[in-house]
Amino acid sequence: MEFYLIDPATKNRFQFPVNPEEVSIRRDKQFETTNILALDEVDFAQGAKIKEISFSSFFPLVHPFDEQAATPNPVEAMNLLTTYMDSKKPVQLLITETGINVLVFISSHSTTLRGGEPGDVYFDITFRTWRELKTRTTLPVGAASPRTDTKQVPKVYNVRSGDTLTAIAKRELGSSAKWSAIYEKNKALIGKDPNRVAPGQKLVMP
Template identity: 50%
Template structure:
């Protein structure tokens, strides 16, 4: 098992001494709403970003009993690299071979410790947060996407499909029927013209159960 941090645009850092343990913190995200007479209610909204935490050290001298390789980085330079990655606000990839952890992360915090009796060695605690890429489109890109999908044709159709025959219900008017079926109340005149023999001389006098032939 090896711990490797790599920058897509730059260097790679393999930890010379493996941490004894790795802690992965998972947490559910909630939105709390205060409801009158009920108090606070939690609504789950998703999963928070995972924290990956571990501790180890950069040795000044190679020791085959715990070092993963012999060409060790300078401990101070290694810590400076971690600091630079943290300040850059850009993700690096954390790969722990032999495990499922191979993800882009942001280095959110690290702590350096110098211990007496171990000159040159630098001990550290490192916290990484899994990184999620967010794609933001410009207005021009959104307009181009809408155009490519047919514009208004891609929008949800709210109108009821026009039927060949409509059965009048209680409370109906020709205007309401035209609005429901065509999205335009003014088309009541077309419905009346198509059913004048059934309705009679007064377009306001329609009755429940009356069957109207709908114009195409």
């Protein structure tokens, strides 16, 4: 079993040199306490609380099981943990041979120096699992929902060779007498003479 902190941005891996004797995982039910009419307090369940993962170990000046093994400098290792704790970005906690492989924040860590063990740094560390915040917009009570624009798109007729306004009116509107309505709608395009429509012109139907 190995314990790692991985920086998601750089992919740098930091391995804890000495495995802790135990890992504590805390899961609580989160409750919201609301005062009802100032008479009593009522707890409402809000779902699973963000879990905490904690353990204790130490950074040895010399590895206790293998003096030839490379170990991080204890002071530099603690400084790295402090940097991660102060960062606003999560890091990845990986504990091999377990199901723990999650993004976390370091919520706290403490240091202990023991007499007779010069250079070794003992620590307690607590992680809180990271959860992306998702927001949604809600309308105030009584507010109307946005309405879809139901305005009709006007019909456009593409003038063909040989067309006249009377012929178009009869074909599209059912009566040749409605040619004047087409002309009034498209006077700027047709011009002063309603009898002169050109192929390719796009006339808006009334």
